[in-house]
Structures are given as structure tokens and as C-alpha cells.
Amino acid sequence: MVERMIAGSILTLDWGSTRTKAFLLDRVDGHYRLIAAGWAPTFGRALEHDPLKGLQEAVSRIEKAVGRRLMGGEGLPLIPEREMEGVDFFTASVSFQPPLRVMLVSLSKISLEAARKAISSYYAVEAGSFSFLEEESRSARVERLLRTLSENMPDLILITGGTEGSNPEPIAEMARMLSLVYPLYPGLGKPPIIFAGNSAARGAVEETLSSITELRFVDNILPTLEEQNIGPLFKELEDLYRKLKLSELYDLGYLRSTLSAPLTSSLSAFTLMIRYLCSLYGFERGVLGVDVGGTYTSLVGATKDNFFSTVRSDLALNRADFLLREPERVARWLPYETTPDKIAEIVLEKSLRPESVPVTKEELMLEGAVIREVLREAFSTAREAFKGLFGPELSVDMVVITGGALGSFPITGWIALTLLDSLQLSGVMMLAVDRLGLCSALGSIAPLNPVAVSQVLERDALIPLGTVIAPSGSAPEGTIALKATISFDDGRVLEAEVKAGSIEVIPLAPGRKASLEISFLRGMSLEPSKKGQAKIEARGGLIGIVLDARGRPLPLPSPAQRNKIQKWLWEMET
Amino acid sequence: MNFIRSVRISPFSLIRVERRLPFPGEVLVRTGESVEPQQTIAVAEQRGWVCLEVAKELGVKEEELERFLKKKPGEKIEAGEELASRKGFLPFTYVSYASPVSGRVAAIGMGMVILETISGNIELKAGLKGTVSEIIPYYGAIIESKGALVEGAWSNNKEREGIVKVATDKDKALTPEALQTAAKGFVLICGTIQDEGTLSKAAALQIGGIVAGSLKATLRDQALSMPYPIILTEGFGETPMNSAAFELFRTAEGYEVTLLASPPSIVISVAEDLLAPGVTRRETSSKVKVSRGHYKGLVGEPLEKEQRELLLESGYITPAMLVRLENGVEVRVPIANLEAIES
Structure with missing residues (x-):
């Protein structure tokens, strides 16, 4: 987990939907401690959806408390620290961005329920669901899948179904159906697809879907009817949340060049x-x-x-x-x-x-x-x-x-x-x-400095x-x-x-x-x-x-x- | 003034409103173009799909279907027109498949043909009189206008224009009886709405909309189902309309007004300052509005620049501001329960 160790003053944010909380950490007698905290409403007004204002106000409250300038002219943290100004490192966790909208495509109602439980483990909401094994004609099934896709405009599609060792053919058929309707998605982007079903169907799914959009594979979330395995899917959802929801924040001012570690979800x-x-x-x-x-x-x-x-x-x-x-x-x-x-x-x-x-x-x-x-x-x-x-x-x-x-x-x-x-x-x-x-x-600091995390967690948090x-x-x-x-x-x-x-x-x-x-x-x-x-x-x-x-x-x-x-x-x- | 939530109640200001389709379509206006409230600025086709099991109907293999099709992807077809056919060895074995609907061939695969049908258009209106300042490709535009503006706290997601008519005083409830004199198409200004009879009678009278200070909370679902727009300036409960907004509406009686849903706002079409015609407004207002607690809805002026910590009865210790309210009371109010009025 530890990629590199850093040492120096740290400004870290929890950028929430209601409040932006800013914290200044630094070493006191050889240990990291919380020096000051400041908060502000993330969005001052509905018409100006600018989270940088909340950031600036929260940090300015710390500046007042410690009598030290932390922000530069661009309204973002001044890095690195120099002569009683600025900080060495800046990180942030974010929760004001909307959740991932996930369309669930499942073989049966059982796998659909498993998929619902699995996405509830992350900052995601269901954006339409489709279960393949319904009593209906093939054409009715295709129309239902297409309707679900076009009406819900998901950020991503999650395919689930089949326990390990079960027949992979129904999933292959479901993947072919998805590949038929996917090009008709009315949105501008191309929602990626995660496959978290029977691993025996991976080959067929890859062959059918890999050419139309980004396709990711994770372990089956329902390896047996008694067992649910959501850990690998959690990681994949976090990765996609960063890519689809957090990445646009890097374009706020000079945020990209100011952050010392990637933005992470709260x-x-x-x-x-x-x-x-x-x-x-x-x-x-x-x-x-x-x-x-x-x-x-x-x-x-x-x-x-x-x-x-x-x-x-x-x-x-x-x-x-x-x-x-x-x-x-x-x-x-x-x-x-x-x-x-x-x-x-x-x-x-x-x-x-x-x-x-x-x-x-x-x-x-x-x-x-x-x-x-x-x-x-x-x-x-x-x-x-x-x-x-x-x-x-x-x-x-x-x-x-x-x-x-x-x-x-x-x-x-x-x-x-x-x-x-x-x-x-x-x-x-x-x-x-x-x-x-x-x-x-x-x-959000953990990948940079786990020591600071443990010291501040126990003493101040x-x-x-x-x-x-x-x-x-x-x-x-x-x-x-x-x-x-x-x-x-x-x-x-x-x-x-x-x-x-x-x-x-x-x-x-x-x-x-x-x-x-x-x-x-x-x-x-x-x-x-x-x-x-x-x-x-x-x-x-x-x-x-x-x-x-x-x-x-x-x-x-x-x-x-x-x-x-x-x-x-x-x-x-x- | 220190950083607190703000709300615009302005007799004359620049207004920028983003208008957006729910899904991509075609934008019909250009930057710099003048628009009217009812003008369509973007349009999107509402599509439907019909999936046809053509291979099964023809009795051919799925992978061979394309050989028998008369139409290619992207081509249009009319209802009753032949979509596919198969010739046998003998003339009477000719099998023809006609499309049951009109549409366009959208996809072919798995022995099936998906036809796209257009069931209608979604039209996006400009919503207010103004100029297109920016195009949002495929989705809509940002419209700029000048006029008086009141930002609300809640709307029932409906939009319309009408003529301003003050129906009650700022602290009085609009009643069904008061609606007797209301005319079709008017936007009624009132203190509060406290009974469902008022909402339903207003619908029957085909009023243009209601702008109220507050609404009885348990009437929210009914308000959402009303065919006309409702905007609340304060929120839910029995709070009167704040005096800054009410005075603006009183001055604007008889003017044309547009009620916008998101964010909830009321735009009054005026060419100059509504409260001070001919005057260029220089100073920004330093007024605030109380948004929670005993003094909710009252407007006041901050008496100190610095905030101080205040211990509330609830136990919260929170930054607060000393404010002289319009009723003469001087009180320290948590800044979290204040809104700065931007004029």
C-alpha cells in the first residue's frame, strides 16, 4: 500500500456535499498532530456550483487560526512550504459528486438481488435492471433490455449471473443481446461494462463485448448460492468512480498540479x-x-x-x-x-x-x-x-x-x-x-504517509x-x-x-x-x-x-x- | 460579509439560466441570438424500438438473415413495406416479411432486426426572454437576460409565464375564497398555503402559478401534482414571505413574470431597476434573511462584521452574527441559519 513516504506539513480535505472540512497536520515533538481545522459550506449558492469556494473558505479559516498563509494566488494551496507559508502536501477525499449510476444486467432474479446488494456496498445507485430469464419471447427481451438502457442512461453496466461451475451458455446469449443493443445507447459516452458473473463465461463475454466498450472482469459476486464475494467489485467501482466522477474535478483551477495524491472517495x-x-x-x-x-x-x-x-x-x-x-x-x-x-x-x-x-x-x-x-x-x-x-x-x-x-x-x-x-x-x-x-x-493521506495517519487518528481524530x-x-x-x-x-x-x-x-x-x-x-x-x-x-x-x-x-x-x-x-x- | 449561503432578491440584475435537454438532441439557436420564453431552443427525438424476429419468421438460420433483408442499417422503412423475403425452389414457396411499423433499421443481429421508431419530440423552451450566451453542444444553451430576480427555496418542477398579481399580504394564507377574484393565467403572490382546497381550486381556475412564502409540509405531494408552477421563497411550514421579495413583487404587480423550476427562481421582465427606475445600482446589499428558528423569514442587517461563537439551547456552539431585524429586535443568529440577500 505504501508507495512513498513523505514528511512535512500536510493540508487535507474532506470535501463533503454539505461541508468542506480542512485540516492542517504537522509534526510536534516528532509526532504528527492536528494543528488546526476549518470548515465552510461546500456550495455557497445553488446557481454557482463551484466547490473551490468552499475549499478556499475552509482553508482561509485555518489561515486565520494559525496566522499563516496557506493558499497561493490561484486560490489553491501553496506548495511546498516556504518561510512560514504554504504546506508541503495536499490531499483530499470527496463525497459531493453524485453516485455512480449502475445498470444491472443479470441472468436471474437471484443474481439481480446479489448485484443490488453488491452495488450497495459502494457509492452507487441502481439505474435500471434487467433479468434475462423472464418468460417472454426473445424479441420482447431485446426490447426490454434496450428500453432499460435508453431510459436510464447509466454510467456503467454490471453483468452478473451464474454460480461457479454452472452452464455459461445463457450468459453468452445475454452478452450477445447486450452487444446488439449497446450501439443504440442514446447518450454521448460509452458506459463501461463490468462482468462479475460465472467465470466460465468470460471468454464468450470478452469475444462479444470487448470491441464495443471498455470491459472489465472481476471475480464472481455469487460464486455459490450461499456465498457472496463483493471485495473485488468494490475495488473496481472505486476505480470507476475515480475515473468517471472524480476525474472532472482535476480541471478545477490548478487542482491537478496541486494535489500530492489522487482524489479518493470519502x-x-x-x-x-x-x-x-x-x-x-x-x-x-x-x-x-x-x-x-x-x-x-x-x-x-x-x-x-x-x-x-x-x-x-x-x-x-x-x-x-x-x-x-x-x-x-x-x-x-x-x-x-x-x-x-x-x-x-x-x-x-x-x-x-x-x-x-x-x-x-x-x-x-x-x-x-x-x-x-x-x-x-x-x-x-x-x-x-x-x-x-x-x-x-x-x-x-x-x-x-x-x-x-x-x-x-x-x-x-x-x-x-x-x-x-x-x-x-x-x-x-x-x-x-x-x-x-x-x-x-x-x-486520503494513507498512501503517502501511514505514520501520520496512525498518529493523528489516535491522538486527535x-x-x-x-x-x-x-x-x-x-x-x-x-x-x-x-x-x-x-x-x-x-x-x-x-x-x-x-x-x-x-x-x-x-x-x-x-x-x-x-x-x-x-x-x-x-x-x-x-x-x-x-x-x-x-x-x-x-x-x-x-x-x-x-x-x-x-x-x-x-x-x-x-x-x-x-x-x-x-x-x-x-x-x-x- | 463572511461566507454564508446567499440568495438573490434583486430588482435588476444580470440573469444566467442554463437550459438543458434530458438527453442529447439538436440545439436550434446560436450564440448571440435573442429568444422569447416560449421559443424552442433545442429538440430531441423521443425514440422507441421494435424488435422483429425475422429469421424465425422466414425460416432461415440466424447467421444467414442479412442475405434475405431488403433494408440495410440506417435505411427507412414504411409499415407494410417488405423488410425481408425468401424464395424457394417453387414460386408458391416465396416467403415475404413486411414491417409492421414505420421506422429506421437500427440494428441487425441474432436473427433479429431492431427498428427505431420516432414517437415524438421533446422540445426545450428558452424559458425567459433574453440572449443566448453559450451553447451546450447537443443539450441546450445558457440564456442571459436582464430583469428582476427572486430565487426561491423550492419548486414543484413546473414552469410557466404569467402576470404578477398580489393575492394576500406577506403573512396571510391564500384561501379558496380569495381565489374567487383570481383570473386565469395570473401568477399569484401570497404569504402561505395551508389547505389543499386552495391548491385544487387554483388548478380549476387555471391560474398561471403561485409564489408563496411557505407551504404546509404535508401538502407537498399535492403541490407536486398540480399542473401549474408553485415556488416557495422560504420553504415549508407557516413562514411568511420575506419582506424583500414581497416588496419586489408588489412593485411588479401587472408585470410579466417567468417561473423557472431549477433552481427555483422568478424572473420579472423589466428593462431597468424595478425599485429605483433610472438609477444605476451601485452598492451591494448587506441584508440577510433568517432561514431557521424563531425569526425565520425575517430580514435584517448585520450589526458587526466579525462573527462570534454562540452557545445555542440545543447545545451547538456555532459562529453567529448580531443582526437587527426588520421588527427592531437585535438578535445573534447562527450563520448556518442565515442567508445573505444579494441584490
Whole structure:
């Protein structure tokens, strides 16, 4: 991965759809540290779609903070550093460009579903789908394929179908059909084609399609009916995203000559960071990254051997239209009564002015309730895949939260509560928040200077929130669900009892540790196979130790249970 | 003024609007050409395809089909015209295949012929009176014009022209009763829209469009289905129209106006400054508009150049600006909840 090592000051950006965040990193006492950060809205106004303005403003805020000129006359970073001016290196991750529009051409409905899941792992949306094995005449099939192609105008075409060892002939026939209709594509460009189906059909596919457009091959995404393999396709989609969506940005001013490393997608950079964290700490169960941004929501899971990601470009705090039809989903997370109109208003207003901030606590709770449902929706479609990665109990070692919507929430405890309410993870897990949105920006530096990445990631990017202990199961509300003896590293000992249906927070500052001996009662357990007692080592954070005895699956509250929501919010208001 | 989101509410300015077809077609205008709002500036053919299994019909092998075809790729064919034929050894074994539709031979392969049919044209209108300043090859053009401009926050994706008519005060809801006097083709200016009866009655009266401060949020889907354009200057809820835009519309009553969908904007055709005729505007406005919170929709003037951090009740600590609002209140507003008014 390491192509070349660099040493010197680094200006790095996370160029988001709502905000542009700029970070200046430099060496302090031999270690890389975050020196200053600045942000600005990426686009000041709708009619001038010029992301350089957001870049310039964000960097100028750093200039003011450090009293050093970083930009040259062209409005781009001054490189290299010279006499208290400029920086040595400049990198950026980008998420404001639209997602890849992928047309799915699949043999059967099973392979079509596999393709849908596979593209949801990347910053891509479905732009039409075609399944070959439908009951119809050949001519009707050709017309349907042509209609799908011309109506959707995709950026690329993904062909899938056939498990390994199956008959390749139907795929060859499908490829011939595609080659017949492809020249009639009404757009100006020539969408490339990725083949991710039965490898036995590669020869036929190459013979038929290689002369009409750029053709790429990746491993079969569905080698067997039980197994899905999306890693190679993820890499190919990232490569095409760079080529089709990011390459046009190099023509902005002198950006091409200023960048020290290729632009990368924020998703790819964040994925890299989550995988890196998992290997850095040698976690057994894995790390989950949660990014609720301005225009998309992504979840990235990594274990020591594998990773999985899901991206929903249709879901974010600013893209929550689905809740207009089901406002009760938002209302159930609120401790006060509200109307469907008020809920619809916040959902729609946020889509118009994503950078606006809630003024009152009620507005904040409303935004938090919307985020819960956005995250629940995003996670629901990928739950089975994450169970495959983390096990049926969805138990992880660490969760990292980032993104402008959730990561910057002003009440730290509510970040954790929102996460627990929506994803319903169980077990023992550390939580950390990337408040500044530094993770993705660091990911763009990784190919140049992994040392700087690791030093800044641990010291400045991730703020520990503490340790959550969330048993599975259920118990009658109000009865004692768990008893804990907490031995702090300063010698203090505390006994705690937590009733079923409630949450207790035990303060434990960042850097501190505590040992817990917990007895689970009344149907609660950390793992179904290990009922009874558990010994846990907890690490501190801004919140401390969270004993979540609400059970899993979490009984979703009804609007009539507002007192319960209020109690959870109070307990976690840290 | 520090970098904040901005919105144009201008009595006279240069307006540049990009007009684009959804897919490539033919651009019908040239740079420098004058255009009218209803003038077609680009056109694209709406194509359909019919796939014919000719080899199967003739009883020939797929790979041999081209030998039997009477038309080549690119050639036109009429409905009923012979597309292919096969002679047997005897006269009565002659097999003819006539095209069921008119079109053009688009592709031949796999024993099939794909005919392209033209089902209609998509016409792209100029949208406003002005001059073509730039051609977007195959897709459209950028039209430049001069006039008064109000940028909105949301539109229902419809476009039309009409005559400005102020229907209510800036903070009043447009009601079905108020629509009694509205005439067909007028663009109605109002404070808010709060009931569905107003939207449907306006459709029945064939009004030209509505520009409102805000719309009750749960009426959004109905607003999207209306046949006439709706533009909101503030957004959703019960926020009145901001006074800067409302005053401009009041002055423009009786003028011709164009409602554009994306970005939502209202262009008023005037040859000189609407608020100060004969005067060349020199200074840029330093006014701002509150876009969220208790004072939403109110216009004010910043009292300090520097922003200061403000702790909000929600817990956010955010850069804020001290603003004197039009109602006399002086208040510090987060810059994220402000829009600079560009005039």
C-alpha cells in the first residue's frame, strides 16, 4: 500500500456535499498532530456550483487560526512550504459528486438481488435492471433490455449471473443481446461494462463485448448460492468512480498540479480507516464505522479477515423523504407530543437547507429522531450481511461514529443513544466519535504517509466515548436486570443495579479503566451461550460506562411511552 | 460579509439560466441570438424500438438473415413495406416479411432486426426572454437576460409565464375564497398555503402559478401534482414571505413574470431597476434573511462584521452574527441559519 513516504506539513480535505472540512497536520515533538481545522459550506449558492469556494473558505479559516498563509494566488494551496507559508502536501477525499449510476444486467432474479446488494456496498445507485430469464419471447427481451438502457442512461453496466461451475451458455446469449443493443445507447459516452458473473463465461463475454466498450472482469459476486464475494467489485467501482466522477474535478483551477495524491472517495477513505483500526488494535470481533452525512449514510464493518460496507445515497438527515409517509416512526423517539406537519416540516426543511442548525433542544431531539430512523432503514437492508460478518448477535469490539449529522451532535451521550436505539447492537463495545470528520480526510493521506495517519487518528481524530454493555434478551420492565460490581483503577468500588428497560451511566473519564463483575438476571445475557455472570474490562470516555438493560431486540417505544424516552434522554444527556 | 449561503432578491440584475435537454438532441439557436420564453431552443427525438424476429419468421438460420433483408442499417422503412423475403425452389414457396411499423433499421443481429421508431419530440423552451450566451453542444444553451430576480427555496418542477398579481399580504394564507377574484393565467403572490382546497381550486381556475412564502409540509405531494408552477421563497411550514421579495413583487404587480423550476427562481421582465427606475445600482446589499428558528423569514442587517461563537439551547456552539431585524429586535443568529440577500 505504501508507495512513498513523505514528511512535512500536510493540508487535507474532506470535501463533503454539505461541508468542506480542512485540516492542517504537522509534526510536534516528532509526532504528527492536528494543528488546526476549518470548515465552510461546500456550495455557497445553488446557481454557482463551484466547490473551490468552499475549499478556499475552509482553508482561509485555518489561515486565520494559525496566522499563516496557506493558499497561493490561484486560490489553491501553496506548495511546498516556504518561510512560514504554504504546506508541503495536499490531499483530499470527496463525497459531493453524485453516485455512480449502475445498470444491472443479470441472468436471474437471484443474481439481480446479489448485484443490488453488491452495488450497495459502494457509492452507487441502481439505474435500471434487467433479468434475462423472464418468460417472454426473445424479441420482447431485446426490447426490454434496450428500453432499460435508453431510459436510464447509466454510467456503467454490471453483468452478473451464474454460480461457479454452472452452464455459461445463457450468459453468452445475454452478452450477445447486450452487444446488439449497446450501439443504440442514446447518450454521448460509452458506459463501461463490468462482468462479475460465472467465470466460465468470460471468454464468450470478452469475444462479444470487448470491441464495443471498455470491459472489465472481476471475480464472481455469487460464486455459490450461499456465498457472496463483493471485495473485488468494490475495488473496481472505486476505480470507476475515480475515473468517471472524480476525474472532472482535476480541471478545477490548478487542482491537478496541486494535489500530492489522487482524489479518493470519502467512502473508500473511511473504509480504509475502519479496516486499519481493526488491524491496529487486533480486534477479534471487529469494528463498525457509522457515517451519517449530508447526502448519504454508510456503514462499514471490518474484521481481521474481511470487510463489508453499505451505502445508501437515498438516506441521510437531508434525504429522509420516506418518513413523510410514516411520521409515527419519528414521533416514537420524541419525549414530547408533535404533529405529522412538524415532522414533515423538519424533514423537508433539512433537505432544503442541510447546513442549518437546530436552535432549541426540541429541534435537536427531532433531528435525532430522524437520524434514528434513517440509520434503522439503512441498517435493515444490510443486517443479514453484517450478521455474516459480526455474528448473529451483531457483537463488535468498537463502533466509530462520524458524519456531519450524527458525529457533530452537541450532546455526546445522545450520539451513543441514537446509535444504540437504531442499530441495536449487543454485547460489550467501545464507542468513539470522529467529531471533526477527520477520518475520511486521513484516509486520503494513507498512501503517502501511514505514520501520520496512525498518529493523528489516535491522538486527535477519535474521541473515546466509553464502553457500552448491552445484554440481549428481555425481562419484565422494572425488575432488576443486572447487578454490577465496578472496580475503578483508582481503587474505588461501586455496586450498581439496573432495572430492565432502563439505562445507567457510570462516569469513567477518558484514559481510565474499570473492571466489572456483572450478574445478569431474568433472561438477560451477553451471549446466549453464556448466561449468568461476566467479567468485563471497561475503558473510559466522555460518557463513561453505559449499562444498557433495555434488552435486545429493543422493544420500540410507542408515542404513549414518552416518559420512557425522556428517561433515556436524561440518563444519556452527558 | 463572511461566507454564508446567499440568495438573490434583486430588482435588476444580470440573469444566467442554463437550459438543458434530458438527453442529447439538436440545439436550434446560436450564440448571440435573442429568444422569447416560449421559443424552442433545442429538440430531441423521443425514440422507441421494435424488435422483429425475422429469421424465425422466414425460416432461415440466424447467421444467414442479412442475405434475405431488403433494408440495410440506417435505411427507412414504411409499415407494410417488405423488410425481408425468401424464395424457394417453387414460386408458391416465396416467403415475404413486411414491417409492421414505420421506422429506421437500427440494428441487425441474432436473427433479429431492431427498428427505431420516432414517437415524438421533446422540445426545450428558452424559458425567459433574453440572449443566448453559450451553447451546450447537443443539450441546450445558457440564456442571459436582464430583469428582476427572486430565487426561491423550492419548486414543484413546473414552469410557466404569467402576470404578477398580489393575492394576500406577506403573512396571510391564500384561501379558496380569495381565489374567487383570481383570473386565469395570473401568477399569484401570497404569504402561505395551508389547505389543499386552495391548491385544487387554483388548478380549476387555471391560474398561471403561485409564489408563496411557505407551504404546509404535508401538502407537498399535492403541490407536486398540480399542473401549474408553485415556488416557495422560504420553504415549508407557516413562514411568511420575506419582506424583500414581497416588496419586489408588489412593485411588479401587472408585470410579466417567468417561473423557472431549477433552481427555483422568478424572473420579472423589466428593462431597468424595478425599485429605483433610472438609477444605476451601485452598492451591494448587506441584508440577510433568517432561514431557521424563531425569526425565520425575517430580514435584517448585520450589526458587526466579525462573527462570534454562540452557545445555542440545543447545545451547538456555532459562529453567529448580531443582526437587527426588520421588527427592531437585535438578535445573534447562527450563520448556518442565515442567508445573505444579494441584490
